[in-house]
Amino acid sequence: MTAAVKVLTFTRSLTFWPVRALINVRHLDRYGRGRDILRDFSVSCKVCGKQRGSPKKKELSEKKLTRYFVDHRRVKLEAGSGGDGACSFHSEPRKEWGGPDGGNGGNGGDIIIKVDRQVKSLSHVSASYRGQNGESGRSKNCYGRNASPTYLSVPVGTVVKELGRILADLALHGQEYVAVHGGGGGKGNRFFLSNENRAPMMATPGEKGEERVLQLELRTMAHAGLVGFPNAGKSSLLRAISNAKPAVAAYPFTTLNPHIGIIKYRDHEQLAVADIPGLIRGAHLNRGLGISFLRHIERCRFLLFVLDMSSPSPWEQLQHLQYELDQYEPGLSQRPRVIVANKMDLTGTQENLEALRGHVSQRVIPVSALTGNNTEELILHLRELYDGHLESNAESGEKLLRW
Numbered sequence: 450m451t452a453a454v455k456v457l458t459f460t461r462s463l464t465f466w467p468v469r470a471l472i473n474v475r476h477l478d479r480y481g482r483g484r485d486i487l488r489d490f491s492v493s494c495k496v497c498g499k500q501r502g503s504p505k506k507k508e509l510s511e512k513k514l515t516r517y518f519v520d521h522r523r524v525k526l527e528a529g530s531g532g533d534g535a536c537s538f539h540s541e542p543r544k545e546w547g548g549p550d551g552g553n554g555g556n557g558g559d560i561i562i563k564v565d566r567q568v569k570s571l572s573h574v575s576a577s578y579r580g581q582n583g584e585s586g587r588s589k590n591c592y593g594r595n596a597s598p599t600y601l602s603v604p605v606g607t608v609v610k611e612l613g614r615i616l617a618d619l620a621l622h623g624q625e626y627v628a629v630h631g632g633g634g635g636k637g638n639r640f641f642l643s644n645e646n647r648a649p650m651m652a653t654p655g656e657k658g659e660e661r662v663l664q665l666e667l668r669t670m671a672h673a674g675l676v677g678f679p680n681a682g683k684s685s686l687l688r689a690i691s692n693a694k695p696a697v698a699a700y701p702f703t704t705l706n707p708h709i710g711i712i713k714y715r716d717h718e719q720l721a722v723a724d725i726p727g728l729i730r731g732a733h734l735n736r737g738l739g740i741s742f743l744r745h746i747e748r749c750r751f752l753l754f755v756l757d758m759s760s761p762s763p764w765e766q767l768q769h770l771q772y773e774l775d776q777y778e779p780g781l782s783q784r785p786r787v788i789v790a791n792k793m794d795l796t797g798t799q800e801n802l803e804a805l806r807g808h809v810s811q812r813v814i815p816v817s818a819l820t821g822n823n824t825e826e827l828i829l830h831l832r833e834l835y836d837g838h839l840e841s842n843a844e845s846g847e848k849l850l851r852w
């Protein structure tokens with residue numbers, strides 16, 4: 450019996466023991482001398498942590514990025530209600546008729562949608578927001594405090610819609626849109642004091658704040674957009690000409706989210722290029738990934754049609770792409786554009802290039818995104834287009850998109 454009790458106590462102590470397991474850690478102090486420290490096994494050590502240095506930031510996979518990159522959200526906004534007005538009378542010794550002294554309530558807080566260039570997606574936007582309520586009025590003519598507004602940060606290029614109707618197009622950093630107004634504060638009984646009524650007993654409650662259901666839609670702002678069939682080499686091209694590192698693989702629909710790359714010129718001018726998921730024939734009928742991604746190139750000033758020159762008839766690809774773009778928005782394919790003949794390092798592409806030039810009137814720039822061959826011509830041509838765009842902007846007085 451005693452032996453059984455002993456075994457039971459031993460097993461119980463075994464179950465608790467590993468939690469507090471102790472190990473010897475040897476640290477070097479700043480003079481290089483060793484010193485033993487007895488530490489808890491599970492607790493990380495401050496000294497070791499410092500010596501280890503900061504871990505390298507891991508790149509997110511395209512699938513994970515899909516979770517983080519959200520480009521549309523439905524959000525319910527409810528502004529704060531106004532504070533109630535107070536009903537009270539002045540009370541002081543030997544002052545029988547002190548009169549009404551109930552203060553007004555404070556106004557409810559608005560909800561303001563504000564553009565922040567540090568924010569890159571709508572993933573942090575919750576389903577509903579509620580503004581702060583105004584404070585109620587008090588006796589001794591104390592007014593309630595107005596509530597502060599609630600700010601909802603959104604990325605540059607967010608469009609605010611209600612039932613499909615565009616309410617605001619937030620394209621500049623710091624731009625604000627008051628989405629819902631807070632309710633007005635109620636009136637205290639002092640407000641109702643008049644010659645006819647010297648002792649009003651009336652005070653009004655605060656108004657309810659406005660309520661709205663809005664759709665937020667992100668339309669990426671870039672100067673140029675890469676359009677092409679899957680596997681045409683759009684992401685490879687963006688890697689070759691800019692600092693962006695979108696995933697590249699030999700299977701279609703590698704890219705699932707838009708990526709922005711920045712081309713930096715010597716005079717510190719920067720040009721943003723957007724890589725969007727590949728389009729296929731019938732994308733407007735929701736084939737492939739559909740054309741919902743086209744909203745990201747809707748604002749691009751110029752388009753880069755990327756064609757795979759190793760395919761049998763690249764000019765047909767171009768026709769299909771233009772057709773899909775026009776299905777999304779008539780005339781979209783007619784924006785200033787360049788045709789990028791990619792994969793020119795492969796055999797048989799030179800003949801295709803000659804044939805393509807015979808089919809189209811626009812400028813065709815042959816490149817190889819893999820080897821980086823002739824990408825300079827493309828970068829310089831983009832700059833020409835950009836400068837032309839700046840000039841036209843200066844004439845029309847339109848604000849510039851700067852990265």
Ligand SMILES: Nc1nc2c(ncn2[C@@H]2O[C@H](COP(=O)(O)OP(=O)(O)OP(=O)(O)O)[C@@H](O)[C@H]2O)c(=O)[nH]1
Pocket residue numbers: 677678679680681682683684685686696697698699700701702703704705725726727728791792793794795816817818819820
């Ligand atoms: N030989 C050669 N291969 C290329 C070139 N450009 C891209 N590729 C290859 O083509 C394949 C597809 O490239 P991606 O850049 O992922 O193509 P994508 O257009 O972004 O494809 P999606 O993201 O699926 O739309 C990869 O295996 C690349 O290595 C090129 O200039 N020459």
Ligand SMILES: [Mg+2]
Pocket residue numbers: 683684685695696697703704
């Ligand atoms: Mg891609």
